[in-house]
Amino acid sequence: MRVAVVGAGVVGLSAAAALLERGAEVVCYERADEPMAERSVGSSRIFRYAHREPELVRLAADARAGFDRWAERSGRRMVVPSGCVISGADVPTWAAAMEAADAPFELQPDADRLRLPTRRPPAEALLDPSGGVVDVDAVREYLTGLTARALRREPVEAVDADGHVWSRSGPARFDVVLLAAGTGTSALAARVGVSVPGELEHHARFTFPVDPAVAWRSWIDLPATGLGTYQHASGPGRWAVGGHLDPAATAWPVGRDAATAAARDEVLAYAREHLAVEPRIVETVYCTPTPGLGDGFHVQHAGRVVAVHGENLFKFAPVLGTALAAACERD
Ligand SMILES: Cc1cc2nc3c(=O)[nH]c(=O)nc-3n(C[C@H](O)[C@H](O)[C@H](O)COP(=O)(O)OP(=O)(O)OC[C@H]3O[C@@H](n4cnc5c(N)ncnc54)[C@H](O)[C@@H]3O)c2cc1C
Structure with missing residues (x-):
């Protein structure tokens, strides 16, 4: 063939x-x-x-x-087994799917088990111990x-x-x-x-320096209000954060530079307020996903x-x- x-x-x-x-x-x-x-x-x-x-x-x-x-x-x-935390109002839906598929998970793990870089642990969380990077x-x-x-x-x-x-x-x-x-x-x-x-939008993910000794879990945070993010280790001493911005800020006509600048401002402000990372961007990864998939x-x-x-x-x-x-x- x-x-x-x-x-x-x-x-x-x-x-x-x-x-x-x-x-x-x-x-x-x-x-x-x-x-x-x-x-x-x-x-x-x-x-x-x-x-x-x-x-x-x-x-x-x-x-x-x-x-x-x-x-x-x-x-x-190929996969670093750090575990992955899902947090936000949708946690019951994710938990039901994990249960139906017979996959291991923990609901509401305590802060020690969560192992996240945040100063404000999420109210609703699910730990997927099989996740990672x-x-x-x-x-x-x-x-x-x-x-x-x-x-x-x-x-x-x-x-x-x-x-x-x-x-x-x-x-x-x-x-x-x-x-x-x-x-x-x-x-x-x-x-x-x-x-x-065929529609495209702009997306950028930003990497911050962290203490190389930390072993945080990957994290998808989808709060009812405020910036939704996905976060994970991106090599030793590096923490990557992508934000789910208002679609108007990342729409195709906005242009790569303006959309990346808007994402950088929002993710940086979020990192300063919420995360135990050095608020300095050392890498930007840009791509063009299809919105809404x-x-x-x-x-x-x-x-x-x-x-x-x-x-x-x-x-x-x-x-x-x-x-x-x-x-x-x-x-
Ligand atoms: C910042 C970021 C974070 C992400 N986070 C995650 C995550 O945490 N977990 C996850 O699972 N996924 C994540 N994704 C999504 C995931 O990376 C993509 O879905 C996946 O890489 C898509 O692979 P692909 O092969 O479909 O597309 P691509 O990697 O884009 O490959 C398509 C290839 O086709 C080539 N091509 C296009 N047109 C033509 C043509 N006419 N002739 C010849 N070649 C052509 C392009 O040059 C390209 O190399 C993320 C993506 C990004 C950018």
């Missing part, structure tokens, strides 16, 4: 690796100079079993087993090593439902074309009549084209790669 994978982000590379393992002939097209340079950029992501739906909790458990397999093969740990550098090194022979640094201009791919080296035909192109998927999928949301992913197909899109996909990478490879085989 000849498969074109469009996009060498974590999703495309995971699928390419799974396809190569199944004996497929794979060409993975990437328009950027380096793989994993757009939505998969940076060095860390939150891993968690905790989701609002039991199906996603189960998938996260499968993904964790996949990360462990990758770790065994590469000799490098994905080491993106380890994943990148593993996947790019496995897929190096398949990678072609060329933008794909168009695809059709018969399996044709147009790039600067001319048209090529494949048994299946997998669109895993992140921000590029919507335009390519539209060519074969598949509708994928939330957790989870969607796979659609038309003829020989399979298209995937979603948000917060990093934590699902191993399971998504295997599932997409199987979807390609089923055509």
Whole structure:
């Protein structure tokens, strides 16, 4: 089977690796100079079993087993097991999903168990002891090593439902074309009549210095009022914080610089008031998510084209790669 994978982000590379393992002939097209340079950029992501739906909790458990397999093969740990705390008014929904999926969790752990950098512990909290931090550098090194022979640094201009791919080296035909192109998927999928949301917004995550000896848990805080955030260790002595700003401040027409400046001001003010971090930004990670998607992913197909899109996909990478490879085989 000849498969074109469009996009060498974590999703495309995971699928390419799974396809190569199944004996497929794979060409993975990437328009950027380096793989994993757009939505998969940076060095860390939150891993968690905790989701609002039991199906996603189960998938996260499968993904964790996949990360462990990758770790065994590469000799490098992929998930740092710090645990993850979810806090805010929605905690009962997350708890119900964890319960339905038979996943371990603790409700209302005491402050010692919470292990968060905040001066004001949240009123409602759920501890997901299986959560932690994905080491993106380890994943990148593993996947790019496995897929190096398949990678072609060329933008794909168009695809059709018969399996044709147009790039600067001319048209090529494949048994299946997998669109895993992140921000590029919507335009390519539209060519074969598949509708994928194409709207984008600006998002920035900021890293603060902390005492390297601290071992805080990853944290998703969704308070009823005030700034919602996600936070996690991003290497020793580094604490990353992303804020869920008013959508008007991060909308596409606002522009990258103004939206990043607004996010920086808000996250910095939040860090000064609430967090036990040095309020000095040492790294900014910028990307362009699709607004309003939330957790989870969607796979659609038309003829020989399979298209995937979603948000917060990093934590699902191993399971998504295997599932997409199987979807390609089923055509
Ligand atoms: C700051 C930040 C924090 C995040 N936090 C988390 C988290 O805590 N947990 C979590 O699970 N997820 C998190 N995410 C989301 C997660 O990282 C993304 O969902 C995931 O990396 C998406 O991977 P992808 O392969 O779909 O997209 P991408 O990494 O964007 O890959 C798509 C690739 O396709 C290429 N491409 C596009 N168009 C074309 C074309 N026409 N031809 C050739 N190549 C093309 C692009 O250059 C790109 O490399 C976060 C993302 C960011 C940016």
